[in-house]
Amino acid sequence: MACPLFSAFMENPSSSATAVVTREEFHTFHKIDRTVFTRLVYTLSRDVDQSFLAMGFLMMLEQFGYAPDLIASLCSVPDTVLDALANEVSVCINLLFNHHFASTVLAANNDANTILPLLLRITKGRFTLTLINANREIFCTSLTNNWNDFCVRAFEDICEKVRKFNREKLMALEREKYFEELRNLRLGCLQQLSPNRNVQNVTVAYPLPPPPVGEEGNTGAAARMLSEEERAARAAAEERTVFLTFSKGYPISEEEVRVYIIRRFGDVIGTIEMQQVEGEQPLFAKLVLKPSFASMMEEIVSAKGKNKFTINGKHVWARKYVRKNMFAASSSTHV
Structure with missing residues (x-):
């Protein structure tokens, strides 16, 4: 009001x-x-x-x-x-x-x-x-x-x-999908072991891996069973992903990043994944643009491929995400 x-x-x-x-x-x-x-x-x-x-x-x-x-x-x-x-x-x-x-x-x-x-x-x-x-x-x-x-x-x-x-809803959906993949895998194994018998009467004992736990649970067997379509979708998402690095000693929150990006570029954010650390400030994040705003990539990272923002007095560097950056960033020095 x-x-x-x-x-x-x-x-x-x-x-x-x-x-x-x-x-x-x-x-x-x-x-x-x-x-x-x-x-x-x-x-x-x-x-x-x-x-x-x-x-x-x-x-x-x-x-x-x-x-x-x-x-x-x-x-x-x-x-x-x-x-x-x-x-x-x-x-x-x-x-x-x-x-x-x-x-x-x-x-x-x-x-x-x-x-x-x-x-x-x-x-x-x-x-x-x-x-x-x-x-x-x-x-x-x-x-x-x-x-x-x-x-x-x-x-x-x-x-x-x-x-x-x-x-919680996303985790529940991922868990349901995970168990569905395991059920399909088990059914496939049963059919291969006993092609001429009633599958429901065959019991195969082998340990099931644990279900995904928390937001990082989408790993292991379920991750290895990604379909070609899912791999293609993930690759497409990486093409509209901005890699952000933050200055050490100047902690910045996800909310601060969201507010700044929305104010400057509009409602372009699909997701933001901050570095997961215990007791320390995140030093990097992945910002995935919504598919309809993929063309905004160059405007955000600039024609040179690297851009500098100042968010509440704190410096943030933005560049186009490349998979190897995720590993390099954790060991690099942030300025």
Whole structure:
């Protein structure tokens, strides 16, 4: 929701010196925002980071007066409408943060009705492609402020729960696939050992390897049984993978990387795999671009194949991922 009332409360001289707003009070104030965000990430299974930005964008529409009480009204709309609106918001965010995408869309579409029909109806025709392009800097600043000042604190706990839920769901799917492969392997062995007998009456005793455990469990027999299609898909993913290295002594989190990349290049991130270390800072990470944004590789790593970013005062080097880099990075010196 728009936050002038809350800001005024925080700035009130008679209360700000002594009153501290707890997390529970803040969550209560943003209950409607949290309800809509929960629908986006749970009911509609939309990307967490994309939904995070979408909420900041909807708050901005309220704050600038384009759609007063917008978020409250979204609590009662059908899921299909909310999903369609979130798609339009995603387009707007890409227009704001991705100059190449903006120039392509604006050149190909003179009529915003074909791209933002819901937003045009909600804002009574005022929020157009031309308006977005003309006020890019103002909107980007407002969206960034909403992200930092409200969204992080209002949705952080929900984000963590969703990410944990998604990790557990992925692990369950990988475990199910693993056991299915083992069942097929066992059936194949039985058929080879006794082609003329009823397979169900044959017992072959041999130990099964343990199932995958944790996020690194996709190894061993299951990994060796990758199909040609899976190997090709993995190779294709590596073609859109950026290898990031961090300066030792300047720890940086996955969330910091996500926020920076999304702000600068748009919603291009498929996955981020930080180096797994115990009690030490990660020194490298793999950032896999979404398939639809594979063409952004050169823009991110630059034409020279290596680029330098400064994220919250910390240097990050980016280059195109090559498999050998994963092994070299763990022994190299980071500057």
